[in-house]
Amino acid sequence: MSATKYYHYKTFREMVVRLRDDLNNHDFVLLYAYNGTGKTRLSMEFKDYAKTRKKNPGADTLYFNAYTEDLFSWDNDLDNDTERVLKINAESKFFSGLKDLALEERIFAYLERYASFDFKIDYDKWNVIFSKEVKNPNYKNPDSGEPELIKIDHIKVSRGEENIFIWCLFLAICELVIEGHESYNWVKNIYIDDPISSLDDNNAIAVASDLAHLIKKAKDKVNVVISSHHALFFNVMSNELRQHKTAKHFLHKNGEEGHTIRATDDTPFFHHVAILSELKQVVDSGKINTYHFNMLRSVLEKTATFFGYDDFSKCIYGVDDDVLFARALNLLSHGKYSIYEPKEMGDDNKDLFRRIFNAFYDKYQFELPELLIEQSVAEVATEK
Template structure:
């Protein structure tokens, strides 16, 4: 029965959160408050038998009003005094913290009353904590805590689009630097000094800092406007890195397409006085024509995404350069002294394969050569980008290769690789992949299709998966067209029915069609294609999630 019960210790202050183990005191008259009478009978004597039972129960350690994350662990010792109970505890190494607000959200399942959140006490409750925690680990908040508590320099995650990568980045940021702490962030307006920053992150919301001024007469002089934030001012004004941003941008676009940062002056209050400072709220883009420049143009969405990434990457390069000085007092700037994490969500946008590979290699080189204790989390939906990063992180790196014996600044075991899956029920699985083996993208797509067939959950996007496999396989085998890999029919021509449904399903005009109903004949044909590809071209079958 003990596995179905747990200790709930609600403290008045978070003082016992100083480490993974410790001790604290709780008033004796608050022991077994909010505990059912039938359960009280097992423990209220506080004799040695009752103490042993309490020590064997999993224990939830929380603080009133959930002002800090709750923890799960064990009571290791109980001393009974006349008025107090002296408790020694240890947090479980296999249990990550529980996000603030989770206990309130799940209070019915955990058998917690409303008033308990506002009073320090010790209760024994009915709930299977192992089952509860297992469910928590299938949430994005639980996965974010797992990432935070993994002692690796790099964590690399692959997930399909729509799985929840961007939401995961937000959950992770909220754990490291909650908004109520007043931290400035790169996806919102200015809130506080950069020196308090603990995390830098790049995701889809980062691009919202940049927007086009579309209220122009005939769009005569388009300009990209920048929301007020301390990051772009710091990297352009304080560090003078505008030319490096331009260089990084032109590397992935066109060496004649040139951003021009427009400087303006604004007034701020400093020590009770109004002072003028420079800021850079606008960017214009022109093409170089010899010594001249064309009138400003509005660049494409893909070029705009690459520009935003170039700003972030230049910022990251400068931060890594500053933080390589171990002596804080000798650093050129103190803005990022508290930086702990960098979270990068899908920087790939509208790049051809060559530039995509170059971006991945540059990013991996920067991370491996960084000489500080910053940890990196990278998520992507692009299999090529993932595999290039995976291969790069499989290689050692040392600062002085000529020095003997070599001192490796980075080793492959400093990178953990995952795949993030999402179920129909909005549950998530973070599956660990092998350290040395890149993600077998085609095998995973085939596995996803087989699962959909077995579960009778085939959607139109599964035909797009097949086409994706055919295109990449055709390129690898040297065929001009992916249709050449289709099965042949009686007259030795390629299966026109298979060709038709792949063409139609992978070129839907509306997003809603991607998940539309699939006819039974098409489902049968899909299964035939999967079996044909597996046998004809030697694709292995994934027997388990981790076999990669």
């Protein structure tokens, strides 16, 4: 087995240089990182890089991330509460071909796979009007006896439904990019960050499969980078693109010292293993913060789900002090501990954390990757 490659970066710009270099030698780039690592900031730095470079400055990246949702806002018709619409920021280059190319059919072709509502785009007012068929309890079909379906316009869709609509609109625009439409001939890169933040696992698989099918058409036409915190989505994408030259990385935050990118080779990288690896290192270093109890509880929950247990405590059943450990995890993982404002544990809780972690780790014998290594063996990429 070849040695795993690690790359340390102090700035997002240095990572962007690395990712853009990867795109020169690969069809696609997949990036896995759990929430709070900086994926969204990295995607924005990737987008902004082209605008500030010395040679041929200008926008070259169509992106989907948390900021994409900000291009839409609700008008809830506060006066009458009847004509609720989703407003589109028509000034954004994101929508440069929307009006002329009439994307409704393309959007709906994706939307009907994930949702049951309909929509209409008012290009004069730059609004989206959502509608849905509902049962009319006051009238039943005389033949079937079933309630009649009536269409209700100007409905307020849920946050998840809104997100999936925006995602389907983005996919329709990606089709135009791949097909070479003039309105999007400025796009050289597509950067997608976490398209499935509010989807269940079944839809996550469907979204990943649909996306993979689409971007395979992009090969040799436009570069594609995809980042996600969702392990299942990442693994499905890895498998779907296994026949293509795909650079796959795990992005890890090194505290205040920047980030490390670790090549995952041909093996999909699992979220809970990444977290467990980090916890192993904080146990070894002694720098254990209060929020690490939440992270450990998360790993046990995922392990319990894998084994079909109805409670995470069964993952440590039979070890010494298993009842104490379960109670401690229940209590100490309920605090609102932020990874952005870390607070170190007291010595007693550190000792308790070590005992729980070691009992769990010894019981299941996970094979963990080394995410943090000495700088002397790391390859440091710098922008020339």
